[in-house]
Amino acid sequence: MSKAKRRTRIESARRKHWDMIVVGGGITGAGVAREAARRGLSVLVLEQKDFAWGTSSRSSKMVHGGLRYLAMGDRKLTRESLLERERLLKEAPGLVERMGYYFLLPKSWKPWRLVMKLLLASYDRIAGIKNHKICNNSELGEAFSKLDQNGITGAAFYTDAVTDDSRLVYRVLQEAEADGASLLNYCAVKSSQKADTEHQSVEIQDAISGEVFQCKASVIVNSTGAWADRLRQARIDEQRVRPLKGSHIVLRKGVLPIEHAISCQHPDDKRSVFVFPWEGHSVIGTTDLDYEGSLDQEANISKEELEYLLAIVRHHFPSESIDRKDIVSTWSGVRPVIAGDKQFARAQKAEQGSADKTRKKPSKERRDHAVWDDDGLISAAGGKLTTFRVMALDVLEKAAPYLKGWQFERDEAAVFRPGGAKKNAQANLNEDQLDRLEACYGFRTSDFLATAKNEELKPLFDQKTCAAQLRWALREEWVEHLDDLLLRRTRLGLLLPNGASQLFELCKTLCQEELEWSEQRWAEELERYQDIWHRAYSLPA
Ligand SMILES: Cc1cc2nc3c(=O)[nH]c(=O)nc-3n(C[C@H](O)[C@H](O)[C@H](O)COP(=O)(O)OP(=O)(O)OC[C@H]3O[C@@H](n4cnc5c(N)ncnc54)[C@H](O)[C@@H]3O)c2cc1C
Incomplete structure (x- = not known):
């Protein structure tokens, strides 16, 4: 964002009395802002780092019902998620895409085949689709020719969906902005107070200028x-979020190419881990561990996690001899899981010194969300990327009593405006490229095409992203730092070797043209980016 535009936004943020201030610019905050702005509320979104910097750019990127949750008997969460999945598939084609999943069935599970079949039938029935089957080993071999079938008796096939999580956040924010929401990244909320019965206030630090307002x-x-829990602390003395870390590895293009996701049992602890296609690469994840590191920096993959994930592919795809050299990048996210009351008490006890042996295993924790009202500070945490709209509606319901004269109604209105850019299709773009652009920019695709230079529409290297998208992000998508551009607006830093070092010269030119960065600013940004990339998106030493 240009300096002048940011200045104007901060000035108006200060002057205005907002109906709602949303703190946190991940998928939950974006969803709340979108639903609130659509209903006519004046909304300010404040994000301490970059939009989608938190978990919402570092998830497993699945828009899913969660077969596992259904198997655990959580029908409500599964149903809610499946209905949202189907809605997103319809509303955001290209951004949310259906994907086939093969859940490997070990020989020891043979007696459970019928149960699995019933589970799949129920999963599809809830979603209103029919696309599942139990495959034998020969069908499985057709889908995964390099899979070692030793000890396996086929697979359960079903479908879910996959997305680009940070682009999903930007599409939702774009909708909120179009309905009048004001968005400010790199603005951390330091505290929140109840000023009087009708007013709340927040103290903010602008990370770019250092100014406090x-x-x-x-x-x-x-x-x-x-x-x-941090923001709630001034109002209530309780800790409800159990941070759980999950890590992924991204294989170099061409290594273990697959078209569907496969859920494999880890040879050591029998946990299910996915190997799935994403952006033309294969990704392996996730781990699921209590996180005790600092929340102020990106989490990163540990040596043990790396070995754990490599052990999965080595076990199931031994002929591929996958090794560190085959990995192009990694990422780790921290899941805000809600600890139940009893568990919270146990966690506190454990903190006070008595070891908590009864604490649930991370992967056994429930994944649903919670919304709390602490005197006008409405907190929402937990849940999933998939269910952001449901969470947003629950938040608005709790917020309504604080908004005089405003009535909340739960409706089924679309999150996204329709795209429709194909009418203005440029002759030099093929159908795939247009679909891809529409997935990224939705109703703004026509604006994108109207301003894109022809020579910048060619995909960069072996990727699907083009230079015009980098330029658009710098102009239109609230970019403040190089890492915003390469790690979240586009995913080139995760997909091209060495954090996309072959694009640095191009990025420098574009940042200088669009954001007027000086030589010195570029050098500082490059250093910052490389530090972040080596620390949180590459391999552990
Ligand atoms: C490894 C992993 C895999 C997952 N896979 C899936 C999946 O496949 N499918 C799925 O549906 N869900 C998945 N999830 C869950 C999903 O990613 C999260 O539930 C979701 O992203 C949480 O979004 P959020 O907006 O609540 O949090 P975040 O995305 O973390 O956003 C919170 C934001 O608040 C900002 N913030 C914090 N403090 C302040 C402050 N004081 N002032 C201003 N801003 C502040 C942070 O910087 C952050 O950007 C996964 C989670 C993990 C960890």
Whole structure:
């Protein structure tokens, strides 16, 4: 964002009394802002780092019902998620895409085949589709020719969906902005106070200028994910979020190419781990561990996690001899899981010194969300990427009593405006490229095409992203740092070797043209980016 535009936004943020201030610019905050702005509320979104910097750019990127949750008997969460999955598939084609999943069936599970069949039938029935089967080993071999079938008796095939999580956040924010929401990244909320019965205030630090300022609203939404307890602390003395870390590895293009996701049992602990196609690469993940590191920096993969994930592919695809050299990048996210009351008490006890042997295993934790009202500070945490709209509606329902004269109604209105750019299709773009652009920019695709230079529409290297998308992000998508551009607006830093070092010269030119970065600013940005990439997106030493 240009300096002048940012200045104007901060000035208006200070002056105005907002209906709602949303703290946290991940998928939860974006969803709340979108639903609130659509209903006519004035909304300010504040994000301490970059939009989608938190968990929402570092998930497993699945828009799914969660077969596992159904198997665990959580029908409500599964149903809610499946209906949202189907809605997103319809509303955001290209951004959310159906994907086939093969759940490997070990020989020891043979007696359970019928149960699996019933589970799949129920999963599809809830979603209103029919696309599942139990495959034998020969069908499985057709889908995964390199899979070692030793000890396996086929697979359960079903479908879910996959997305680009940070692009999903930007599409939702773009909708909120179009309905009048004001968005400010790199603005951390330091505290929130109840000023009087009708006013709340927050103290904000602008990370770019260092300036501290106040903003006022009728209600504050705390959608800070794994950080949610921090903002609540001034109002209530309890800790409800259990941060769980999950890591992934991204294989180099061409290594273990697959077209469908496969869920494999880990040879050591029998946990299920996915190997799935994403952006033309294969990704392996996730781990699921209590996170004790700092929340103020990106989490990163440990040596043990790396070995754990490599052990999966080595076990199931031994002929491929996958090794560190085959990995192009990694990422780790911290899941804000809600600890139940009893568990919370146990966690506290454990903190006070008595070891907590009864604490649930991370992968046994429930994944549903919770919304709390602490005197006008409405906090929402937990849940999934998939269910952001449901979470947003629950937040608005809790916020309504603080918004005088405003009535909340739960409706089924679309999150996304229709695209429709194909009418203005440029002759030099093929159908795939257009679909891809529409997936990224939705109703703004025509604006993108109207301003894109022809020579910048060619995909960069072996990727699907083009230079015009980098330029658009710098102009239109609130970019402040190089890492915003390469790790979240585009995923080139995760997909091209060495954090996309072959694009640095191009990025420098574009940043200088669009954001007027000086030589010195570029050098600082490059150093910052490389530090982040080596620390959080590459391999552990
Ligand atoms: C490894 C892993 C895999 C997952 N896979 C899936 C999946 O496949 N499908 C699925 O549906 N879900 C998945 N999830 C869950 C999903 O990613 C999360 O539930 C979701 O992204 C949480 O979004 P959020 O907006 O609540 O939190 P975040 O995305 O973390 O956003 C919170 C934001 O608040 C900001 N913030 C914090 N404090 C402040 C402050 N004081 N002031 C301003 N801003 C602040 C943070 O910087 C952050 O950007 C996964 C999670 C993990 C960890």
